[in-house]
Each structure stands twice: as C-alpha cells, then as structure tokens.
Amino acid sequence: MQNCLEITVGSDDTLTASITTGKSFFKxxxxxxYNLVLQPVDPVLPPSHFQWIWDEIEAQRSDGAxxxxxxxxxxxxxxxxxxxxxxxxxxxxFTGTFVLQGMSLAKxxxxxxxxxxxxxxx
Numbered sequence: 001m002q003n004c005l006e007i008t009v010g011s012d013d014t015l016t017a018s019i020t021t022g023k024s025f026f027k028x029x030x031x032x033x034y035n036l037v038l039q040p041v042d043p044v045l046p047p048s049h050f051q052w053i054w055d056e057i058e059a060q061r062s063d064g065a066x067x068x069x070x071x072x073x074x075x076x077x078x079x080x081x082x083x084x085x086x087x088x089x090x091x092x093x094f095t096g097t098f099v100l101q102g103m104s105l106a107k108x109x110x111x112x113x114x115x116x117x118x119x120x121x122x
Contacts, residue, residue, distance in 0.1 A: 001029050004109060005078040005100060008036070009070045013102035017064045017078055019111075022096020025089065026111050027081050028064030031100075034075040035059045076100070082113045089115045 009015075019026045034056035041051040056075055062068045070076060080098060096111040 001079045001081045003077055004080045004098060004111070005076070005107060007076050007100075007105075007107065009072060009074050009076060009105065011072045011104050012070065013104050014067045014069050015076065015100055015102040015105065016067045017062075017098070017100050019080075020097045020099050022094065022111060025082055025084050025094060025113065026096040026098070027083065028078065028098070029081045030077075030079040031062045031064050031068050032058060032077045032079075033060045033068050033070055034077070036073060036075055070102075080111065082111075084113075084115050091115050 015031070017028045017031045019028060036054050037057050038052050039055040041053055059074065060068055064078075068076070078098070078100060084094075093112060093114050095113075098109040098111055100107040
C-alpha cells in the first residue's frame with residue numbers, strides 16, 4: 001500500500017474516494033481521517049521554552065467504499081494499492097486515476113505503476 005494523498009480539509013464536507021480509470025489494477029484500501037492535536041514535546045530546553053508538535057489522532061476510517069464525514073481542520077490520508085495478477089498486463093507502465101470528491105473539495109491524482117516482466121518458466 002502506498003499513502004498517495006495527505007490533505008488538511010478546509011471546510012466541513014462528506015468525501016468519497018474512487019478509482020475512475022485503472023480499476024483492474026488500482027484499489028483504494030483506506031481513507032483515514034485524523035484530528036490534529038497540538039502536543040508538547042518532552043522539553044530539552046528550560047520549562048519556559050515549550051516545544052509543540054501537531055499529532056494526528058485517528059477519528060475514523062473507511063475502506064474507500066463508503067463516504068467519510070470530515071470537519072474543517074481534520075487531516076485525511078488515502079492509501080492505494082496496486083495488484084497485477086500474472087499475465088493480466090504486458091510488461092511496462094500503466095496508469096489510473098484517483099478522485100477524492102466532496103461538495104467543496106475535489107482532488108484528482110494520476111496513478112502510475114510499472115509491471116515487470118515475469119518469466120513463468122524460471
């Protein structure tokens with residue numbers, strides 16, 4: 001699985017994830033929504049100099065088949081897998097298209113992968 005998209009949502013929305021071309025080889029495995037929480041880092045500096053980081057706390061998860069409801073400021077990660085059964089594609093590059101769609105958000109990604117030649121007699 002490859003994490004193909006990470007985005008912070010700008011407004012409340014309901015998002016759907018889909019592969020629009022290349023469905024025979026590409027699959028949305030997961031859409032994970034995170035709340036961003038500001039967390040203190042163990043201080044290396046004196047107590048008056050706090051350091052903070054944004055931590056992602058999982059809020060919900062989908063297999064991509066059902067929509068996810070997001071609120072402004074949440075972070076969305078999309079994981080996509082490539083599966084090419086033997087002898088279903090010639091060696092070389094192939095492509096697909098991924099779409100994350102909501103009412104106020106639309107992201108389209110071109111997916112690219114390469115099928116290596118496999119010698120079935122070796």
